[in-house]
Amino acid sequence: MNVRTNDSQVLVLDEVAKRYGALTALAPTSFAIERGEFLTLLGPSGSGKSTLLKLIAGFEAPTSGAIWLRSRDISRLSPAQRELGMVFQSYSLFPNLTVAQNIEYGLKRRKWAADRRRDRVAHMLAIVKLEHRADALPAELSGGQQQRVAVARSLAYDPDVLLMDEPLGALDRTLRLEMESEIKRIHSELGTTFVYVTHDQQEAMHLSTRIAIMNNSEVIALGEPDDLFRNPPNSFTAEFFSDATMVAGRIDHDGRFSFAQGDTAWGDPTRRSSGLYLFGIRPRAAKVGVIDGAPVLQGIVRSSMLFGDETRLIIDSDAVSALRVVVPTRGRRFSAGQHVDISIPWDDAILLPQTG
Numbered sequence: 066m067n068v069r070t071n072d073s074q075v076l077v078l079d080e081v082a083k084r085y086g087a088l089t090a091l092a093p094t095s096f097a098i099e100r101g102e103f104l105t106l107l108g109p110s111g112s113g114k115s116t117l118l119k120l121i122a123g124f125e126a127p128t129s130g131a132i133w134l135r136s137r138d139i140s141r142l143s144p145a146q147r148e149l150g151m152v153f154q155s156y157s158l159f160p161n162l163t164v165a166q167n168i169e170y171g172l173k174r175r176k177w178a179a180d181r182r183r184d185r186v187a188h189m190l191a192i193v194k195l196e197h198r199a200d201a202l203p204a205e206l207s208g209g210q211q212q213r214v215a216v217a218r219s220l221a222y223d224p225d226v227l228l229m230d231e232p233l234g235a236l237d238r239t240l241r242l243e244m245e246s247e248i249k250r251i252h253s254e255l256g257t258t259f260v261y262v263t264h265d266q267q268e269a270m271h272l273s274t275r276i277a278i279m280n281n282s283e284v285i286a287l288g289e290p291d292d293l294f295r296n297p298p299n300s301f302t303a304e305f306f307s308d309a310t311m312v313a314g315r316i317d318h319d320g321r322f323s324f325a326q327g328d329t330a331w332g333d334p335t336r337r338s339s340g341l342y343l344f345g346i347r348p349r350a351a352k353v354g355v356i357d358g359a360p361v362l363q364g365i366v367r368s369s370m371l372f373g374d375e376t377r378l379i380i381d382s383d384a385v386s387a388l389r390v391v392v393p394t395r396g397r398r399f400s401a402g403q404h405v406d407i408s409i410p411w412d413d414a415i416l417l418p419q420t421g
């Protein structure tokens with residue numbers, strides 16, 4: 066593989082795989098991470114995210130394949146030899162060192178001169194906006210502040226790559242959102258390459274320049290958040306990332322689409338070839354009422370749940386049970402048992418050809 070010769074690629078995974086006995090924790094995986102990217106590994110629990118991150122960090126050795134860091138094969142190096150920055154959910158700060166000393170720790174270990182250490186610590190404190198807490202002990206800080214110290218400590222010696230494993234998992238919702246914007250800001254200010262693990266779709270969408278979606282120990286989609294959301298390449302990505310409900314359908318030889326359960330057919334303006342399809346409906350793409358020319362499902366409201374400005378409906382129809390639809394709360398009210406027509410404008414439909 067010659068991808069490793071490309072200068073803009075910081076990290077290259079070359080058919081890297083991990084097995085534990087008979088269990089495949091990571092199927093052979095190849096992709097490259099460009100300098101300055103914010104690459105997120107996103108997937109449900111057990112999909113292989115942590116395994117891949119541990120392989121990059123060096124806490125696990127690959128069963129096969131190789132990992133390249135700036136044209137150096139690091140597959141057999143210890144975590145310390147790889148010199149990557151790391152931030153975990155548990156902050157693992159030194160409790161008896163001050164904030165400044167925690168940040169300075171790695172610089173001392175790398176034998177930076179005192180002046181240079183002082184300047185760098187001051188710079189990092191400014192980056193994470195904790196100048197006023199330089200002399201505090203970790204226990205005197207909030208969870209969010211401790212996490213910022215952990216980030217500053219990991220970035221202080223300017224690693225090629227910062228690895229983060231569910232770093233916001235222990236924080237409450239408000240703090241998590243605040244930390245998301247902090248992390249995003251720090252990433253764009255420093256330009257370091259970030260590799261980030263989360264199971265939270267929204268977090269991944271907010272932060273990432275690219276997302277690798279994992280399922281069953283494989284990377285099944287890799288792309289920019291917006292692209293993955295609009296054009297999911299497979300049904301897992303459509304359901305997991307775009308929150309789409311998938312409905313079986315077909316396009317006949319006249320180019321007309323119908324749901325597998327139902328006789329009505331609609332002209333497909335996107336002119337796809339005939340065959341079986343999965344029709345993906347994102348909750349906010351579905352509209353209540355009949356829209357001319359758009360596929361329509363006739364359903365019955367199973368439940369309606371208020372989420373502030375939005376109301377989430379679960380709708381059953383012949384074609385699909387439990388269709389998720391989100392409507393504005395200020396519009397029409399819905400209650401269980403009510404009949405509704407749901408239209409899906411062609412522009413917003415996801416159509417995935419079914420093979421086999």
Ligand code: ADP
Pocket residue numbers: 085088089090091108109110111112113114115116117282
């Ligand atoms: P995630 O981080 O997405 O939750 P993991 O990478 O932790 O997933 O796990 C992927 C798969 O590998 C799971 O089936 C998990 O049970 C298995 N696995 C992870 N670590 C080990 C281990 N040390 N020994 C055996 N199986 C493991």
